[in-house]
Amino acid sequence: MTAPVVPARSPEAVAAGVSEAAPARSSAELIRAEEPVLAHNYHPLPVVVARAEGTWVEDVEGRRYLDMLAGYSALNFGHRHPLLIEAAHRQLDRLTLTSRAFHHDRLAGFAERLAELTGLDMVLPMNTGAEAVESGIKVARKWAYEVKGVPADRATIVVAAENFHGRTTTIVSFSTDETARTGFGPFTPGFRIVPYNDLAALEAAVDETTAAVLIEPIQGEAGVIIPDDGYLAGVRELTRRTNTLFIADEIQSGLGRTGRTLAVEHEGVVPDVVLLGKALGGGIVPVSAVVGRREVLSVLRPGEHGSTFGGNPLAAAVGTAVVELLATGEFQRRATELGTVLRDGLTGLVGKGVVGFRSRGLWAGVDIDPALGTGREVSERLMREGVLVKDTHGSTVRLAPPLTITGEELGAALAALERVLTRRV
Numbered sequence: 001m002t003a004p005v006v007p008a009r010s011p012e013a014v015a016a017g018v019s020e021a022a023p024a025r026s027s028a029e030l031i032r033a034e035e036p037v038l039a040h041n042y043h044p045l046p047v048v049v050a051r052a053e054g055t056w057v058e059d060v061e062g063r064r065y066l067d068m069l070a071g072y073s074a075l076n077f078g079h080r081h082p083l084l085i086e087a088a089h090r091q092l093d094r095l096t097l098t099s100r101a102f103h104h105d106r107l108a109g110f111a112e113r114l115a116e117l118t119g120l121d122m123v124l125p126m127n128t129g130a131e132a133v134e135s136g137i138k139v140a141r142k143w144a145y146e147v148k149g150v151p152a153d154r155a156t157i158v159v160a161a162e163n164f165h166g167r168t169t170t171i172v173s174f175s176t177d178e179t180a181r182t183g184f185g186p187f188t189p190g191f192r193i194v195p196y197n198d199l200a201a202l203e204a205a206v207d208e209t210t211a212a213v214l215i216e217p218i219q220g221e222a223g224v225i226i227p228d229d230g231y232l233a234g235v236r237e238l239t240r241r242t243n244t245l246f247i248a249d250e251i252q253s254g255l256g257r258t259g260r261t262l263a264v265e266h267e268g269v270v271p272d273v274v275l276l277g278k279a280l281g282g283g284i285v286p287v288s289a290v291v292g293r294r295e296v297l298s299v300l301r302p303g304e305h306g307s308t309f310g311g312n313p314l315a316a317a318v319g320t321a322v323v324e325l326l327a328t329g330e331f332q333r334r335a336t337e338l339g340t341v342l343r344d345g346l347t348g349l350v351g352k353g354v355v356g357f358r359s360r361g362l363w364a365g366v367d368i369d370p371a372l373g374t375g376r377e378v379s380e381r382l383m384r385e386g387v388l389v390k391d392t393h394g395s396t397v398r399l400a401p402p403l404t405i406t407g408e409e410l411g412a413a414l415a416a417l418e419r420v421l422t423r424r425v
């Protein structure tokens with residue numbers, strides 16, 4: 001190995017983003033350039049986005065696309081929402097990071113507003129969704145030992161099959177997706193997996209060692225799987241009766257996506273702990289949080305858990321602005337109203353290439369007739385029509401546009417889907 005050659009560049013050139021005589025590269029060149037230097041843990045659609053605003057993204061060549069994925073709900077307010085960008089800019093000019101070694105002037109307000117929005121008491125700020133899930137697991141275990149009285153190291157957590165809670169070693173330990181697991185063992189013990197949407201199976205799995213039931217109120221990655229009416233209320237009743245925590249992973253379903261602030265609200269349920277992420281960062285920075293009842297989150301004492309970047313000033317400023325946008329109710333209302341347009345549009349496509357779909361608010365899992373291609377192939381055809389979506393499994397395509405989408409744009413996306421499904425290929 002030879003030492004890397006560092007090209008001489010002045011600090012001014014670095015600041016101006018000027019690289020050594022590198023001509024602008026085309027989309028195709030940039031995709032090829034990734035191959036040898038970037039880990040292949042994703043298989044992106046062949047589009048190279050260079051800028052975006054609202055519902056629209058633009059590629060390197062200036063082609064425009066309607067974003068019907070919205071960063072898996074990380075972009076619920078669209079790209080670069082003016083109020084969120086303004087909040088970020090203002091904070092960038094004042095203070096960006098302190099670590100939690102010191103207090104900073106944005107954290108109290110963020111926690112107060114987030115607790116108020118969710119109707120819960122305390123906030124544990126983190127960065128990514130997986131960290132919020134990990135933190136929720138740790139808090140639930142500690143609660144089990146200190147409050148419920150589970151013998152040391154015996155706590156169990158009950159989860160649902162087909163779940164998606166992130167990618168850490170502990171989280172993939174209770175995944176049922178072999179692609180996510182194979183090659184990553186040994187796994188963390190202490191999890192019991194039951195079928196989703198099956199209260200009897202859940203009841204059979206919960207015992208005196210159970211710290212928590214951890215589920216998604218709607219399973220996003222699994223294909224927007226919506227449980228039967230009464231399931232979430234049943235989970236709440238069972239967990240209350242058995243002195244077990246109900247942890248709702250609302251990282252994808254929460255913050256307006258389904259027409260409510262939290263998806264559990266559709267059943268009038270208040271969990272003990274809610275995990276938030278994705279849209280909490282306003283599409284600008286990673287911001288996640290564990291929000292919960294005081295009795296649960298107060299099991300943490302200084303030094304027992306933390307994160308250097310968790311709740312940093314920039315994250316708190318953006319997160320506060322996100323909570324303020326949601327507190328207006330406008331985005332929940334839009335998701336409900338336009339969700340009806342989405343559902344009606346998809347209903348019209350059933351039998352015309354769509355074999356079935358599930359939707360709530362501005363969120364849908366659309367099962368395409370496998371004879372017309374895989375979800376991936378349909379996504380590529382939609383891309384050529386100027387609409388970006390993402391397949392989940394097999395022939396299912398997920399639609400999750402920014403909640404700022406207009407009825408007209410939604411209509412255009414549905415028309416593109418119809419063209420892709422009904423045109424001969």
Ligand SMILES: *Cc1c(COP(=O)(O)O)cnc(C)c1O
Nearest residue numbers: 128129130164165166249251252
């Ligand atoms: C995306 C997601 C996560 C993980 O979030 P990351 O920020 O990618 O770590 C966890 N749970 C659900 C339901 C998600 O959709």
